[in-house]
Amino acid sequence: MPTPAELAAMRRALELAERGPTGVNPQVGAVILSPDGDILAEGWHRGAGTPHAEVDALSQLAEGEARGTTAVVTLEPCNHTGRTGPCALALLEAGVSRVIYALQDPNLKAAGGAERLREGGVSVESGVLAEDATALLDGWLEVQRRGRPHVTVKWAQSLDGRAAADDGTSRWITGEEARADVHVRRSAADAIVVGTGTVLADDPALTARTSAGELRERQPQPVVIGSADVPVDAAIRRHPVEPLIYPTRDLHRVLTDLKDRGIQSVFVEGGPTLASAFLRDGLVDEVLVYIAPVLLGGSRLALGDLGVPTMADARRLRTASVTPLGDDLLILAHPVSEGDA
Structure with missing residues (x-):
């Protein structure tokens, strides 16, 4: 003793x-x-x-x-x-x-x-x-246990599961409180990840900002995954931290390299294609879904193909918390492994 x-x-x-x-x-x-x-x-x-x-x-x-x-x-x-x-x-x-x-x-x-x-x-x-x-x-x-960083996948959606209207517009599905919460979580993560499709469509800065629009002291490492070129004048290139660009679809390779760089937590914000890829490959530890009380209809679903051909193959989640943020709801959930089911 x-x-x-x-x-x-x-x-x-x-x-x-x-x-x-x-x-x-x-x-x-x-x-x-x-x-x-x-x-x-x-x-x-x-x-x-x-x-x-x-x-x-x-x-x-x-x-x-x-x-x-x-x-x-x-x-x-x-x-x-x-x-x-x-x-x-x-x-x-x-x-x-x-x-x-x-x-x-x-x-x-x-x-x-x-x-x-x-x-x-x-x-x-x-x-x-x-x-x-x-x-x-x-x-x-x-x-050390997983051999890769902790991965959180985040998306915002309408009540009927859409990430955007049919014309592609998505600003803003959620309200100010939900968006402020996202920036707090960005700042807490070691890296923030998007796909080249999101960069080309939305030109995000990927910075963590205060409610007043000022840069937070701690900024995540911006990461872009995909084969398309990132424009030289893209907002992400003006991020306080030089972005890492991976011209690949091999998410395992990306996460291994991020681990070797000392990245311990990854915040994925890259739209339906990238979110679905992480989920499909079983590389997600936490899901954050911001749900707004708005109906959009149409085809712009928040997620794409997850490799679920039948109900028996559904990706099960366990809800950890449900938090009201203004008129919106934040659902935090964790994938259920086979051993937990």
């Missing part, structure tokens, strides 16, 4: 971890305690290629000062050599006698540090404040 000093050190390590950037690497914090439970050093991971949290903390101690100490870390010390060496080995060589960590590393290439430490005679305890660490690393952990 961890001592009160060790629990306090883990809370401090979690605070330190938040200072690090999100992305390809996890946010990790570390605290070195003396045998009496006093904090001797603190560290956190500052990004790819920089010292890991444990090494950052150890670097602040004089030679031999870490002998007999306790290292408190938010994630299992790594056991592989990448841009930096194994943290488990660094702790062993420093003479640390006890290591406490919150979460086991889900990355098989990096895992195994705890076992290496135990083999080296170090006392190891895991699972300390694991729920707090999980909350901190939720996005990164999901990427």
Whole structure:
């Protein structure tokens, strides 16, 4: 069982971890305690290629000062050599006698540090404040588990399921409150994705803005998928973040590349064709549907072919919430996997 000093050190390590950037690497914090439970050093991971949290903390101690100490870390010390060496080995060589960590590393290439430490005679305890660490690393952990970013597909529709009138006009199906909610969610996402068809038809800026029309401090990475050329004067090219353009229909390839770039969450806003493709390929974790109390009729459906030839093949969703936004409704739902059905 961890001592009160060790629990306090883990809370401090979690605070330190938040200072690090999100992305390809996890946010990790570390605290070195003396045998009496006093904090001797603190560290956190500052990004790819920089010292890991444990090494950052150890670097602040004089030679031999870490002998007999306790290292408190938010994630299992790594056991592989990448841009930096194994943290488990660094702790062993420093003479640390006890290591406490919150979460086991889900990355098989990096895992195994705890076992290496135990083999080296170090006392190891895991699972300390694991729920707090999980909350901190939720996005990164999901990427490790799925092998791709979290994908949210959003669309706005009329009450009868249309995304636009028959002449193609769609501004505005929903009201101001619903549109403001979209911009908040854009800002929270790492990337916003549309197809070239949407770029050519609507020329969207894909920025996250306030109700006053000003740019929010955090802007998503704009992403365009499709074979058509993006015009040189397209609004998306004036986005504060340079857009990524993928001339392909291979969504798996796109998501893999985005994962490798450190993108953890993707917000798909690209119209019926792209939304349907993500759903058809089983690449959606969350669906956001903004429904306006308006009837349009016609053929401009909010979704296209989902590969559902019969009712038995219907894509089932589980509703997580229904939120009124002015006269509109926001339905948040999650696809039901076969194991959940």
